[in-house]
Amino acid sequence: MNSGMASGPTLRYDLVTDFRIRYRMSNYRMAETFILIPGRTSDQGCGISEGKFLEKYQREINTLMVAVGDMSRLGLADGDFVRLTSEEGQSVEVAVSTAKKDELPNGMLFIAYGDISSRLMGGDTHGSGMPTSKGMDVQLEVVSQG
């Protein structure tokens, strides 16, 4: 392995501010727009082989990762629940967990591919065969706090 990480540029651009300007706030009180990135994780991948009805896979696909800054700003703790609503109006409640220190910038959410991410995907593929499955706008509201 080479020397450690050369410092990449920090994300100067503030996503949250940008979206507040660009998108109207939803009808939900306290709801704000986030960008959701579903993706592969190690545990989700292992869970496919071990069994999709087993705990490891289920836990992994049912946990929403939230940036450190957003967690504290929203007063969230690991295990709290939030409601996500897609642009198509589909809603789902999901437990949150704090992302590793600099893994996620504020304004971005991550979840392993699975049932939750599928619920939030629209059916339109825009002529590509591929529904927008990453970088989706979702409305987030806090539903329960520990």
Add this chain to the structure above:
Amino acid sequence: MPNMDYLKISQGTIYDPANGVDGQVRDLWIADGRIVEAPTDPTVRPSRTIDAAGLVVMPGGIDMHCHIAGPKVNVARKMRPEEKRRGEQMRRTSIAHSGSMGSVPSTFATGYKYAGLGYTTAFDAAVPPLGARHAHEEFDDTPCLDKGFYVLMGNNHFVMQSIAQNEPQKLKAFIGWLLTATRGFAPKLVNPGGVEVWKSHQAGNVSGLDSDIDHFHITPRQIIRGVAQAASELRLPHPVHIHCNNLGMPGNWHTTLDTMQALEGHGGHLTHVQFHSYGGGDGDENTFNSKVIPLADYVNSHPNITVDVGQVLFGETTSMTGDGPLGYFLSKVYGGKWFSSDTEMESGCGITPIKYKNKSLVHSLQWAIGLEWYLLVNDPWRVVMSTDHPNGGSFLAYPQIIRLLMDRTYRQDILKSCPIEILQRSTLNDMTREYTLNEIAIITRAGPARILGLKNKGHLGIGADADITIYTPHENKETMFELPRLVIKSGRVVVEQGEIRDPLIGKTLHVEPDYDHDVESSIQEWFEKYYSIQWRNYPVGLDYMHESCVIPPR
């Protein structure tokens, strides 16, 4: 053998040049997929008799250089949806699969269309060893044909390393091993050394037979000489199949002549020689002209050399080649989409759509140069019909080429539609030669069978494979050859008047030369250092072959 199940072709007019039969009316008896003696017992009746009175009977056609299976062919299929939608649609029937056409037909369509044209054997001309398994899988889905492929080795690191270290025995053993491991048919050199330079340098290539090849510090000449010698010592049925350096470049005829000389008397086949017969210089299109005369003279006086033409036809097609730098060059000329892939230790690949226009002086010259080759090689046994499918055009153009060769009025009519300057740069207009049916039978079946060392193919003598095409004679030879009355493969009627009757899969033709197995340990050591797959997972098992047919050494 009273219990034999016989098929009889009765009273056909037979063209079987390998056996000296030139248009004589005879019966043919077929049993167990082969041509047999007529039964001596007069009470024996064939189970089926085909009345071929008034029809022309020839051995099944053999395409010795086409691109029909394997990695690059399949990439070209994926890459070109646009030409398929507007092309002919191949519907499925109750016995045959559907398929798509365009310049690179799907596997089933390829088999059906070849058979529909009276061809029963075809060789893919450029398979990277690492993709050999893929080519065999496609062969298994390509019906109606016996098939084989040539194995790319002109830029193989072990080949170049053996030459650099001056170890001809090692080289010979490696070629034997590689042909066996891939279940391939013949060694293929594509732009020897040039692809390796392309891998290491932007727009890299060699410029001639004495260019230095990076890293190995050998020359294309050494590769050609070394492989030709090894192939001849291995007594391969088809020694070495060469796509010369500098394909398509003005002035490249020098390179082609050098290549012929570099064989030093060993047997060698120069493929799509049309693309290698250009005069002129420095990439200058204005000086581009035909140099077939001096090259054909050399071929005429050197019986160790054979050629296939690589005829260009006007229209749109897909260029596909193991010659990576050529693909880059063509993509810049045509400006369309471009695929390039380098295969570790072995080869390269280039694919791009192209269009030959009869209003273009260069393209018209290419067309004329191809025809000059057929007309200037005196011995038809040493020149083979090909379009380098799909590079010069589709194999479906063969009937048109036959007409061009048999009908000089037609030839001159087309020539008149080309730019007038062509008359100063090609001698085609002065050529009066017309091919006979017997000569057509030579350049499309008997000749390639002999060049490939296929003793059971390309003729209708006793013991030959019963691969037979029956044509309805017609004044217009394109009409005659584009829709055979009947095509028989391995003794079974596979096509009648273009309709598929019995889509059998066919055999895989490959070689198993004797080689020194001691070399395997050093191949393995090299392999394990540089390849990304396991040594044991490289060789192709016999189970990949629908029906294996090993062609013996010469």
Add this chain to the structure above:
Amino acid sequence: MVSSTETVAVPGALKIVTDATCTFCGCVCDDIDLTVQDNHITEAKRACVLGKAWFLSHSIEDRPSCLIDGKPATLEAGYDRAAQILTNGKYPIVYGLSDSPCEAQRVAVSIVDWINGTIDTTTSVCHGPSGMAFQGVGEVTCSLGEVANRGDLIIFWGSNPAESHPRHFTRYSLMPKGMFLPNGRKDRTCVLIDVRKTKSAKAADQFIQIKPRADFEALWALRALAKGVELDPEAVLRDTGVELSVWQGLMDKMKAAKFGVIFFGMGLTMTRGKHANTEALLALTRDLNAFTRFAAKANRGHGNVSGADNVVSWRTGYPFGVNHSRGYPRFNPGEYTTSDTLANGEADSAMTIACDPMANFSQPAREHLAKIPFIALDAKETPTTRAAAVAFTVATYGINTGGTVYRMDDVPIPLRPAFDSPHPSDFEVLTQIEKRVKLIKGITS
């Protein structure tokens, strides 16, 4: 089809299978040594975390080989019912195939041909857009061994191999001591470009964090820089979230590389822009070949998704999303792709092979699939097999059955099975279904 297992006997009930192939992800590592005991793999030497889970978790499933409407049934009954479902439909679709060997994929395409159906593979929801981009501009690429031997600048874009392809770095892209890179990792530079700082960042020399959904803009900024076009630094920062100087620095590295490679992932294909994103990346790679040698490669997900592309292409002429309703193949992503045939409510019957749309598809697509009769083949129980009218539990490819798979760079690799399964292979199931379909449809081939 490779069916014999080459094994070395070991005292006790153990046997060792060497050079086994892991088919979990597109890396298709074929150097795994398996220790097998009582129809169970106890050790998978050299396998990564995903590979270990793959090999160690696939023992014999204690489930019926066939379930009809959730109830155990004979295989014969399952084959009959499957053939009925497929031939009764007006718009039958067959989907999946990326975790089946080519031999089974070929039978699936045959079935589709006989039933005038639509064939689509999981490619359409992973690198389908890359396939479309390829049809637009082509691709400059190479085999993975070529990366190992020559690649001195390795870029990952929208791809997180540390979690999706764990041996990618050590086997192909970063660590190997290649022919022209004798010092391995020290001779290479690695850049990661992504919207979040994934676990792969640790392996990179530089991490460039771009704004989400700005891949297209970033790639075009690079295309402009490659050609020497002057760009407005503010606009670049606004559109990509990254300073122009960073992009310029990257372009300098790209042009200085001898052999650069960009591996790209679903960060591009699944995000707004989709094929336009990958087209920009493929075009950038092509542009760079005017300066040096550069290649691009999609990091494909499933073990034989590349095989599925190949088989469907050689048989139909098109890579995925192929409709046969007129008796010949037609291709139209966005119409004949499974997300669309389901979400638009067009498919009226289906067969899913080695895939799990009920877990991964969009909500409207899942809702429609739940409404139509369908057949599911899978080695494991999944949300899809639970909802299927006919569910076959099949033997696992590469563990119980042989065959051929294509690595992400289209290199075909044979499988060496470790132990037999009482369940049929998907090849067997599909062959039996095809037999019945042919009878019903009057096919005599």
